Amino acid sequence: MNMADVMLIEDIRMHYQVRTGIFKTIPLRAVDGVTLAVPPGQTLGLVGESGSGKTSLGKLTLRLMEPTAGHLYFKGKEITHVPEGRLKWFRREAQMIFQDPFASLDPFMTVDQIVEEPLIIHRIQGRESKVHRALEAVRLTPVEEFINKYPHMLSGGQRQRVAIARTLILNPSYIVADEPVSMIDASSRVSVLQILSRLQKEYNLAFIYITHDVATARYFSDRLAVMYLGKIVEMAAADELISTPLHPYTAALIAAVPDPDPTNRLTKRRVIPGEPPSPINPPPGCRFHPRCPYAAKICRDEEPPLREVEPGRYAACHFSEKLQDDLLTLAHGHVDASSGRSAQPPTGASPKP
Amino acid sequence: MSDVSLYYETLRGPVQAVDSVNLEVPKGEAVGVVGESGCGKTSTSICIMRLLPDNIHTFTGRILFDGRELMDMTDSEIRSQIRWREVSMVFQGAMNSLNPVIRVGEQIVEPLRVLDKVQKDEARERGVARMRQTGLPAEAYRMYPHELSGGMKQRVIIAMALIMSPKLVILDEPTSALDVSVQAQIMNLLKDLKREEDLSMLFISHDIALTSDLCDRFAVMYAGRVVETGEAEQVLQDPQHPYTEKLLASVPRLRSDVTPEFIPGAPPDLVNPPPGCRFHPRCPYVMDICSKREPEMFPTGDGQYAHCWLRGDEHG
Numbered sequence: 275m276n277m278a279d280v281m282l283i284e285d286i287r288m289h290y291q292v293r294t295g296i297f298k299t300i301p302l303r304a305v306d307g308v309t310l311a312v313p314p315g316q317t318l319g320l321v322g323e324s325g326s327g328k329t330s331l332g333k334l335t336l337r338l339m340e341p342t343a344g345h346l347y348f349k350g351k352e353i354t355h356v357p358e359g360r361l362k363w364f365r366r367e368a369q370m371i372f373q374d375p376f377a378s379l380d381p382f383m384t385v386d387q388i389v390e391e392p393l394i395i396h397r398i399q400g401r402e403s404k405v406h407r408a409l410e411a412v413r414l415t416p417v418e419e420f421i422n423k424y425p426h427m428l429s430g431g432q433r434q435r436v437a438i439a440r441t442l443i444l445n446p447s448y449i450v451a452d453e454p455v456s457m458i459d460a461s462s463r464v465s466v467l468q469i470l471s472r473l474q475k476e477y478n479l480a481f482i483y484i485t486h487d488v489a490t491a492r493y494f495s496d497r498l499a500v501m502y503l504g505k506i507v508e509m510a511a512a513d514e515l516i517s518t519p520l521h522p523y524t525a526a527l528i529a530a531v532p533d534p535d536p537t538n539r540l541t542k543r544r545v546i547p548g549e550p551p552s553p554i555n556p557p558p559g560c561r562f563h564p565r566c567p568y569a570a571k572i573c574r575d576e577e578p579p580l581r582e583v584e585p586g587r588y589a590a591c592h593f594s595e596k597l598q599d600d601l602l603t604l605a606h607g608h609v610d611a612s613s614g615r616s617a618q619p620p621t622g623a624s625p626k627p
Numbered sequence: 628m629s630d631v632s633l634y635y636e637t638l639r640g641p642v643q644a645v646d647s648v649n650l651e652v653p654k655g656e657a658v659g660v661v662g663e664s665g666c667g668k669t670s671t672s673i674c675i676m677r678l679l680p681d682n683i684h685t686f687t688g689r690i691l692f693d694g695r696e697l698m699d700m701t702d703s704e705i706r707s708q709i710r711w712r713e714v715s716m717v718f719q720g721a722m723n724s725l726n727p728v729i730r731v732g733e734q735i736v737e738p739l740r741v742l743d744k745v746q747k748d749e750a751r752e753r754g755v756a757r758m759r760q761t762g763l764p765a766e767a768y769r770m771y772p773h774e775l776s777g778g779m780k781q782r783v784i785i786a787m788a789l790i791m792s793p794k795l796v797i798l799d800e801p802t803s804a805l806d807v808s809v810q811a812q813i814m815n816l817l818k819d820l821k822r823e824e825d826l827s828m829l830f831i832s833h834d835i836a837l838t839s840d841l842c843d844r845f846a847v848m849y850a851g852r853v854v855e856t857g858e859a860e861q862v863l864q865d866p867q868h869p870y871t872e873k874l875l876a877s878v879p880r881l882r883s884d885v886t887p888e889f890i891p892g893a894p895p896d897l898v899n900p901p902p903g904c905r906f907h908p909r910c911p912y913v914m915d916i917c918s919k920r921e922p923e924m925f926p927t928g929d930g931q932y933a934h935c936w937l938r939g940d941e942h943g
């Protein structure tokens with residue numbers, strides 16, 4: 275990690291106070307010591323289930339919340355506790371795309387007004403041509419056809435593109451995209467991700483892509499970080515992390531997601547038991563140990579640090595090296611060496627020809 | 628279902644939510660209805676359950692269930708003889724509509740108590756048995772919804788759907804609010820139930836990959852119409868309708884390196900759908916005839932049909 279990174283996150287923590295009585299509060303550790311770097315022009319995918327702290331982390335990096343501890347550096351400058359009045363430059367550089375394009379656009383504003391608003395707030399001239407360029411960049415063309423429409427006249431995919439145009443208009447260098455396609459139809463999901471990819475290349479944008487969907491994360495991200503109960507449990511290049519996971523939780527997440535395949539129905543999916551526990555009172559030792567099929571005594575006693583298991587590959591598991599083969603089987607079934615494509619293990623029932 | 632249409636009355640005119648739909652669910656099989664939002668998947672299922680809203684413009688066709696014509700039955704006959712007893716449904720997001728002040732066990736057995744006037748003790752016995760079957764501990768019978776996790780609430784909903792031992796269960800996006808690891812647990816449960824109970828299932832989802840985890844047959848819907856039906860192998864490996872082909876190509880894969888593509892354009896407005904084939908404005912193989920005449924469901928293989936002029940001509 276070096277100062278060339280657009281966003282550098284150092285041991286950041288976000289503890290909420292949850293009231294349990296009139297005078298009693300207990301901490302909820304939504305983000306509990308995360309260190310990450312986002313280089314320019316790259317996408318870091320943040321994958322996890324609900325309550326894993328991925329959205330909290332994304333918002334922390336935009337200073338939408340004050341971290342409990344830790345440091346944030348944006349292009350080498352510390353922004354952690356800088357007062358809002360001196361953050362205006364950062365507000366232009368860093369933007370967010372929200373999950374729900376139905377809720378994030380004002381229904382009483384036209385596309386033109388929505389996209390133009392940041393320019394008014396930041397007192398930037400030449401608004402008309404900038405709005406045009408932004409709408410062209412997100413392929414809402416011909417621009418004249420869309421510019422006077424209201425959000426309800428647009429499809430989900432088109433709405434999300436308006437939201438993207440709004441984030442682009444200030445020429446940012448860093449964007450947090452929180453589940454940007456989870457509410458969009460399958461057939462347009464890829465088009466929104468493709469637009470983001472193209473804009474990333476054109477403007478050298480750094481992204482944090484927050485999602486629960488490992489399949490789109492693999493497609494859109496350069497690196498992936500898997501979160502579980504406020505901590506990163508595994509981080510690596512996207513393809514490596516998916517094809518050969520080094521943490522049991524990553525393997526279980528992958529195993530849970532089917533590809534369209536008629537043989538799926540003939541076997542049962544390998545699942546981990548239980549549900550993510552509450553981050554209010556996380557289990558001692560490794561936070562995943564109560565659900566982990568490979569848990570041993572050390573996992574209950576000692577919290578494994580995130581360590582470099584292989585060059586460029588980080589995992590927070592005591593047994594990453596030992597479990598490599600098991601995790602591969604858990605995630606993908608038997609891997610056919612010749613094609614590299616995985617297949618489900620035979621169960622007696624064979625698919626029809 | 629044969630030739631079932633359901634149009635809703637709106638200020639802008641009738642919305643053709645379901646248009647001439649033919650659908651068959653064989654005994655003991657799971658049929659997946661897949662398509663994008665607004666394509667008529669849920670509307671199709673409420674036709675079977677006769678859970679229609681007030682603003683109905685047209686509701687026609689034939690729905691044959693186990694030899695009986697549902698369209699000829701009155702609302703009260705459907706309520707007393709069909710709904711929940713023969714056909715039950717797991718609604719999208721149902722786990723969030725459990726009554727927060729009633730114990731979940733009592734909610735599970737409510738259909739038994741109301742429809743069959745079953746005594747409390749017997750109802751509890753049957754309720755606990757269904758809960759065990761869906762992976763819930765017997766203690767959960769006396770719990771309130773807020774004491775249960777999301778996955779457990781969804782199991783409660785499934786136990787409720789099974790309580791009258793129906794022959795057909797309609798599952799409308801049954802895992803959409805769940806985390807992926809819990810989603811996989813629920814899909815495994817559905818596989819077990821299908822086998823143990825010889826249940827027929829109608830599985831409604833926008834997620835074609837998830838549907839392949841359970842379903843033997845597929846019905847792909849687009850803009851209120853079924854555009855392709857067939858065995859899972861046929862539809863997933865050799866799709867015959869361009870929409871199915873493009874929909875499959877739009878799914879990002881975890882286990883292969885095929886780059887996903889998108890389908891240009893957006894689904895049409897169902898108040899004023901395009902003439903002919905409703906997919907023709909987005910179709911890469913569009914021909915002259917596609918915008919002029921509506922295709923039939925042409926047979927393309929053993930049990931596979933596609934609603935596309937590429938697969939047949941005027942003479943069939």
